[in-house]
Ligand SMILES: O=P(O)(O)O[C@H]1O[C@H](CO)[C@@H](O)[C@H]1O
């Protein structure tokens with residue numbers, strides 16, 4: 001029988017947020033090991049000084065392809081005005097793993113996760129351990145992805161409220177020692193609101209929120225008629241997609257369940273920002289020209305970059321008021337900026 005993982009306080013679906021904000025592992029074995037080899041990242045806790053290399057990380061941004069995460073690394077470098085040491089260029093830190101690509105730009109890590117739950121699941125195990133070994137405090141994870149919209153035009157940016165499986169449950173199921181273990185696939189609600197508030201009226205596209213369905217396949221698994229295998233009719237497909245729409249599903253992709261569940265289980269705040277590549281109620285094949293798709297894929301990156309920039313700007317403006325003995329954010333808190341963000345920075349500064 002399936003069961004929910006329970007946290008140490010015995011609650012069914014809550015994870016503990018550890019006091020100092022360090023990422024804790026829910027695995028006592030790791031501390032007993034002489035070294036921890038992060039095999040798929042090409043890193044290790046003894047072979048590399050992980051605190052020195054990654055201790056200042058605040059944001060971990062993930063996307064499916066090596067190209068996208070390299071592009072995001074270059075883009076965020078421009079946006080936050082990060083300068084590389086003279087004579088150096090951006091390097092793929094995980095290049096010798098031949099699995100994933102990872103770039104570091106100041107407090108931002110940009111990492112490719114490949115396609116599907118197994119690939120993102122393996123990566124998350126190692127990145128969560130990396131955060132732990134590097135003693136990173138309160139990291140925020142983003143998935144910057146693509147998806148098929150349901151009643152949502154191509155080019156629309158979609159913020160996931162929750163990730164659901166194909167039975168529409170917000171639940172990631174994994175077989176552990178032959179038994180099904182279920183973990184709640186929860187995303188951070190406040191982060192979602194903050195991201196939503198960063199959509200600009202002038203943006204030439206819509207930003208919508210809703211449930212994201214995560215599947216194990218791109219073709220039959222997403223009700224496509226154009227795979228190598230198909231034993232259902234167009235009418236059956238349309239009935240199915242319309243039923244998803246009625247349930248509040250706005251897009252379909254292939255990593256959100258594991259991403260939401262594993263970040264939540266690790267006590268890490270996370271959000272998923274995808275662009276829709278097409279409206280699945282209108283077709284299956286992606287006809288849009290490559291240059292247009294490339295521009296669309298920048299849209300989730302822009303939103304996440306706005307969040308990161310604002311966070312860093314606000315952090316830079318925190319000062320200590322000697323008169324009242326409190327940290328102030330240059331008046332930002334009272335100027336309509338999402339107060340949660342200020343509070344988090346203030347608390348950390350304090
Ligand atoms: O665009 P990314 O982030 O790779 O993700 C989406 O694209 C892939 C399918 O083309 C799946 O992995 C799906 O989740």
Ligand SMILES: O=c1cc[nH]c(=O)[nH]1
Pocket residue numbers: 146147148149218222252253254277
């Ligand atoms: O339809 C789509 C488009 C991108 N990614 C998916 O998983 N499905």
